[in-house]
Amino acid sequence: MRRLLILLSASIMFCSTLFGQSSHLLLLSQGDGAVVKDGDATPQKLKKASFLPKAQSISVRPRSGLETLCSGYNFRFGADTRFLILEEGVELSEGSMMVRSRKINNSFKIAGPEAEVRLNGAGCFLVEVETNGGIKIVTILGRLDALDLKSNETFEVLPGELVFIMPGGRGFGEKVNINLNSLIDSSYLLSGFPNNASFSSSLTSVALAQSESIGVTYGAEVGDAKSADSFEVIPSKSIADQTATEQNEPSPDGSTQDSVLDSYSIPSADPLAELLGRSPKRLVVDAPVNSEEDSDDKSIPVDEVIESRPFPSRLLRK
Numbered sequence: 001m002r003r004l005l006i007l008l009s010a011s012i013m014f015c016s017t018l019f020g021q022s023s024h025l026l027l028l029s030q031g032d033g034a035v036v037k038d039g040d041a042t043p044q045k046l047k048k049a050s051f052l053p054k055a056q057s058i059s060v061r062p063r064s065g066l067e068t069l070c071s072g073y074n075f076r077f078g079a080d081t082r083f084l085i086l087e088e089g090v091e092l093s094e095g096s097m098m099v100r101s102r103k104i105n106n107s108f109k110i111a112g113p114e115a116e117v118r119l120n121g122a123g124c125f126l127v128e129v130e131t132n133g134g135i136k137i138v139t140i141l142g143r144l145d146a147l148d149l150k151s152n153e154t155f156e157v158l159p160g161e162l163v164f165i166m167p168g169g170r171g172f173g174e175k176v177n178i179n180l181n182s183l184i185d186s187s188y189l190l191s192g193f194p195n196n197a198s199f200s201s202s203l204t205s206v207a208l209a210q211s212e213s214i215g216v217t218y219g220a221e222v223g224d225a226k227s228a229d230s231f232e233v234i235p236s237k238s239i240a241d242q243t244a245t246e247q248n249e250p251s252p253d254g255s256t257q258d259s260v261l262d263s264y265s266i267p268s269a270d271p272l273a274e275l276l277g278r279s280p281k282r283l284v285v286d287a288p289v290n291s292e293e294d295s296d297d298k299s300i301p302v303d304e305v306i307e308s309r310p311f312p313s314r315l316l317r318k
Contacts, residue, residue, distance in 0.1 A: 023051040024068035024075060024085055026192065031064030034077070055087045060095065067193055073108070074100040076189045086111070089118075091134075096128040098189040100199075101142070109149070110135065114167030116149040124202075125157070126189060133167040138178065140190070141202055160210050181207040182269060 026048055028239055035043035039055045052058060052068060059082050060066055066077040077083065081095025089109030090097070099108065104122045114133025119125070137146060139157040146155045150169030157163050160180045164173035184190050184203050195203070197262015 023054065024070045024282065025065060026050055027069050028067040029064075030066075030193070031079070033064055034058055034060040034066050052085050054082065054087070056083070057093075058083055065188065065192065072101065072103045072106050074098075074102075076193055078189050092127065092129050094129050096126065098124065098126050100124045112165075112167075115164050115165040116147055119145040120145040120147070121123060123159075126187065131163070135165040136162065137165070138162045138183070140180065140184070141206055146172070159206050180210050208236035 026046055029046065029048055032047050032068055036046055036053055036056050037043040037057050043059075045279065046052065046058070046066070058077075060077050060079055062079050064079050066075075068075045068077075075090075076098040078098075079097040081097065082093040083097070084091040084093075088107075089111065091111040091239070093113065099119070101108065101119070101122045101124075106120070106122060108119045109129055110117050111118065112133060112135045115135045117135055121138075121142060121144050123144055124140040125142075125144050126138045126140065128136045129249050137157060139161055141157050144157040146157055146163065146165070147153075148155075148165055148169070148171055151171040153171040155163055155175075156171045157175075160177055162176040162178050165171075165172055171233070178307070182268070190203065248267060
């Protein structure tokens with residue numbers, strides 16, 4: 001009993017210390033991990049279960065990653081990412097990161113080379129620095145309210161939506177919809193780390209909900225932003241090939257869809273003749289109904305029986 005009380009007290013003290021400061025506790029280091037460099041000092045490798053130092057450059061090694069914890073948040077930093085821990089956020093010099101906000105009133109600042117944004121709300125979102133110095137944000141779960149600190153423009157980003165914060169205080173770029181299922185499967189920050197059952201279930205649910213609501217797979221991938229006011233939207237090769245095949249697919253007579261549309265003209269023949277495949281016959285049925293002997297005669301051709309009936313449009317005339 002005494003041992004249990006000691007462990008409980010130590011846990012309470014640890015949690016109070018942890019959540020009472022803005023430093024990040026290193027939970028997981030994959031690959032070669034990361035190193036921290038302070039000025040001209042020799043880079044030191046970060047150790048698990050240690051706090052990340054503030055205002056010092058941290059570099060994640062190639063094919064490596066970090067996962068950290070701080071009050072109300074989980075963070076993941078991808079390979080070849082350089083960042084600094086600030087008092088109220090992160091300065092992201094290059095690379096990408098994942099942020100999981102657990103409280104609706106959370107507010108977090110991300111500073112890039114040429115853009116600064118404040119992220120408000122609860123959920124999961126990915127952040128990446130672009131070649132032009134801007135910032136790219138994708139919401140995976142929840143709802144994100146983003147504020148461009150240079151232009152004071154605000155933007156709401158829902159799951160499956162991507163937005164660019166342009167460099168130089170130019171505000172937000174055009175919103176882009178992406179395929180969450182493909183992103184979740186291909187993203188190292190989402191699927192390259194161990195996920196608990198609850199988080200995995202949430203990712204699966206939001207991807208399924210998107211696919212059911214839109215009913216299509218977006219045939220584009222978002223590339224890098226290399227100039228100040230633009231970004232790349234790369235068509236998916238499989239979708240592009242499929243579209244080209246459908247457009248050039250020959251019809252039964254050997255012509256393509258485009259050539260069929262171009263060569264089609266309204267026929268000059270009687271539309272009824274075109275419908276029936278023969279000249280229409282107008283018959284007047286004034287004769288009385290035949291006797292049972294005539295009606296049971298199976299030698300009457302089927303065509304004559306059908307043609308003896310009034311054409312349906314006659315029933316609407318006077």
